[in-house]
Structures are given as structure tokens and as C-alpha cells.
Amino acid sequence: MKRETFITLLLMALLFGAAFHGKTGDEPFIITLATKAAIFAIAGVGLNLALGYGGLVSFGHAAFFGIGGYAAGIIASAARNYAPVMTWPMEIAGSTSMPVIWLAAIVAAMITAIPIGIFSLRTGGVYFIMITLAFAQMLYYFAVSWPAYGGEDGLSFYVRNEALGLNMMDPWTYFAVCFGVLAVVLALMAVLVRSRFGLALEMARQNPQRLTASGIRPFNVRLTAFVISAMITGLAGALYADLNRFVSPSMLSWHTSGEIMVFVILGGVARLGGPVAGACLYLLLEEVLGDVTDYWQVLLGIVLLLVVLFARGGLVGLLAGRRAAHD
């Protein structure tokens, strides 16, 4: 087994162990924290495909996280109010079934990501960073000023959605669902990056001319990666909405984009388990530093600076040894 695979499995085991510890010790807070880590990790795995493997530094993934969240919120609250989600061009009823909501979130993220990707991928480098950021801000301001779905106040639904007749309000059950989704997403990602497509994406990052010469348009490969990446992050958004039973524009804010990016960087760019490590480490830092001072973000900022300046490659990079640089 490759060292990196081993580390990914170990991280997953640690996350599961932490939640299990919360279950046996009857500390639902720990379970919820682990659930949050699993969801953030899914969002990070999504971003990692674009940012890490594809070299597309998207600073706007909050757009997809928020779109997924709003898809979940809108469909669930429509079902609870017995109102249709939309009436034109066809009538679509609400639903409280998680699989339906997940599918809707993934499709919504896809539909959003295609035009954003087409526009943003016309440019590169620093322009790409700023444009993805700007598109996410556009959706953020739209969500703030559009009153139908709560505007600035957000949208709450009081009970988690349903799947397989499980009691989702039980923290452990919901953790298990999110953990399961994370495991599936990681497995898919492992297959994807080793596939023909994954190799093409790698080459689009390292040497687009060579990829063109081998008969593949880099633009198509990049757009596909960007859209898949957005779909995974959108799924994470739907899970997050269900965790909190609440969605608000803050899910779309640029701060969220930055956080998802931080998960990837802290854990290790273009590493399978990187986002898992990063999300766990981030939440752990938040807890530990939050106990030290109310202004814990100052300390978080300093830790981040130290990581960027001195520990490139993130946590997985430290553990698994350095690989080829990520640019």
C-alpha cells in the first residue's frame, strides 16, 4: 500500500474513532464536530480536484457550497410548507428525502459551475482567482438581496431530512451518513485521478501544449474537472445545510471560499487525504485556540502564516514526504 493511501485510511480511522469516542462517552458535541469535519472534508475534496490536481486556484467554491445548501434548504422548506419549489416551466414539488435533495444539490452546483467555468477558464493565473471570487460574490449579494428565500436572515427548516427511515436527528446516525458519503467521495476521487481523465488533467496543469499535441483540448479537461469539483462541494453544502437545519448567505461568502481553501492547504494540496487532514486540523485549531481567547482567529492567522511560510505541503506533506511541487 502506498504511504499516502495508508495515511488517508489512518485519517479516516481517526475521524471515525473521534466520533465513536463521542458516542460511547455520550458527548454529542464531539460527534457533531466530527460530522462537521467530514462535511468540510467533502467540500475540500471537491476543491482539491480543481485546485490541487488541476492547478485551477478557485477562490469561489463557496458559490457551490452555498448553492448546494440553498438547494437543500429550498426543497426541504417547500415540502414542509406544502408549496411547490417552482411552478414554471413545470411544477416541481418539495421533498424531504435526502437522496433527492443531494441529487438536486449536485445538479444545481453543476448548472452553476458550467457558465462560471466557461467564463473563468478563458483566463488564467491571478485573473482566474479573482474572477471565481467575483462570481461567488455575485451569488452572495444576490442571496442577500433576494427576499424570497429569507434574504440576509437565511432559511431554516426545523427537522433534518430523511433517508432509509433512519433517525437523522440522532447525531451518531447523521455522522455515519456523512462519513459514508465522504468515504464514497474519496474512493471516487482515488479512481478519478488515476483514470485517463485524471492523467489528462495532470498534464493540463503541467504542460498544456503537450496535452494539446496529444489531441486533447486542455479547456475541456479543465472545465470537466471544475464542474465535477463544484458538484462535490455542492453535495457538501447540502449535507451542511442538513447538519444545521439552516442555510444563510454566509455559506456563499468569500470567507467560506477561503476556509475551504485553507482545508486543502493545511492538509496538503493534491493529496487524496489532504482535505480530510486539513478539515480536522482546522476544527481542532478552532476548538483549542477558541479556549485560549475569544480572538482565536488572530492565532489561526498566525498558524496559517507559519504553515505557508515554513511547512509547505501541509500535514499530509509532512507525514508522507514531499512530492513534486504543486505548481
Added chain:
Amino acid sequence: MSAALVFEQLLNGLQFGVMLFVMAAGLTLVFGVMGLINLAHGSLYMLGAFACAAVAAATGSFMLGLAASLAAAAIAGVLVEVLIIRHLYARDHLDQVIATFALILVFTEGTRWAFGSFPLYLTLPDALSGSVALPGGITYPLFRLLIIGVGLGIAGGLFLLVNRTRLGMRIRAGESDREMIAALGVDIGKLYTIVFALGAALAGLAGALVGSVQAVQIGMGEPVLILAFVVIVVGGIGSITGAFIGAVLVGLTDTLGRFLLPQAFGLIMDASSATSVGSALASMLIYVLMALVLVFKPTGLFGKPA
């Protein structure tokens, strides 16, 4: 809708635009010369506003406050450049984004720790407050006119600085070939620090000026930072002229959009839904502008072709 009202909105748009320019000028210079994307530029804007509010409250002099905003932001700029930013020039944009994102966290929470979470308000001196009557029967706040004047003055000053002085020559040389000007004996490290401090001071001044019209509060820098990004993307990264044109375009589009769109929708729907649809679309308008510019010119209006 009278002509006077439209003219007033045009002035508001221009005022917004020139302030965006003062903010964006530093961002675009730092990117053009050092190749650095600096998210913490908005923090320097906030810092300037807080320095102005604190000094104006302590001394009672608004002018001293403005001077303090320039000085505080410039000093913070030098410190940040020497301690952190300097190590990022050779890194890829991803590292720069994360490091400057971390700086925002430090600045934002540090300011909250020092000043608390409540917004501060600046009182303008009597000589600067009040309104003036413009030809055509329009009264317009004097201070906003002054902001337009200061912004245009800074634009002219920067243009002269970059195109007519020795420092400007070095800045332009640094943009096109940094190894060569280092080989010619220019202390490139010092040049970078000066450019960064200049951009920081301008951001601080913009923060103080806008803060005196609105409020001085935590997180005030971030929306402006993102607008400044839109400005320099529209104008072309690295170009001062582009930043100016982009800033005025963005300022006018945003202000006129917020003013005209709800009225336009009012013609086809009832008043309350026209307001909500109109203002929701108006808040997206500048991003539509940016997307349109990029469709036709992927490197912005005045950007060098990639």
C-alpha cells in the same frame, strides 16, 4: 425622474469610482511590479479608517486623523512587507492568497480586540460639512465633492509619479524586467517596500475618507477589496490607467444600476417587487460588466496580452 436627480447619481457614482481607484491603484501597482496578489489590502483600508477615527477622537482634529490614516497604513504596510510579503514574491499565487488571507484574519480580529465590535463614526469639521449649490439647482454635500477632488488629484499625482519621476521610471522598469534593473544597481528590495507602502498608504486614506461618509467598522475592507479586484480585472492588472477607467466604470455602473433598475422594473411590475428584483439584479450588475469585458478582452481593457 428629473435631470438633477440623475446628475446627482452621476456624481455619487463618480465619487464611489474615484475612491475605488485610490484603493485599486495600490493593488494593481503591487501586482504589476511584484506579481503579488494581496488580499490584505482591504485590511490596510480598514486600518486607515480606524487610525483616523482614533486620532480624530483623541485630538479633535479631522486633518490630523487623515494624516494618521496615511501614516498608520504606510507603517503597517512596511512592517507586513518586510516580515511576510517579501517571502512570498517567489511563491505561486496560491501561497500568496493563503498567506494574505491569514493576514486578514490577524488584522480583522486584532482590530476587533483593540476597538471592540461596534462601529465608530467620524464627525466632519464644520468647514467640510454642509452642502454646496451646483449650477442647475442641485445641492450636493461638500465633503463628497472634496472626495472626488482628492481622488482625481491622486490619480493625476500617480500618473505623474509613474511617468515623470525617477521612482516611477524604476517602478516601470521593475514591471518589465526585475533582474535587469537589479543588475543596474537599483535596490530592488527597497523599491518593493516603497511600492507596497505607497499602495498601503493610499488604501488607508481611502478607508478614512469613505469611513467619514459611512461608518468605521470591522470588516469594512473586504467588500471594497472585492470591488477593487473587479476594478483591476476590468481595467487590466498592472495598469494604472486601466484601474482608473475600470474604477469609474464600476462606480457608475453600480450606482446608476441601483438607482435605475428598480425604476425600470417599476414600469412592468408593482412597486415592492420591482424594488426587490431591481436591487437584487443591481447588486450583480458589476459582475456582469466584468464577465462582458472578459469575453471580449480576457486580460482586461488595458491589460497586456497574456
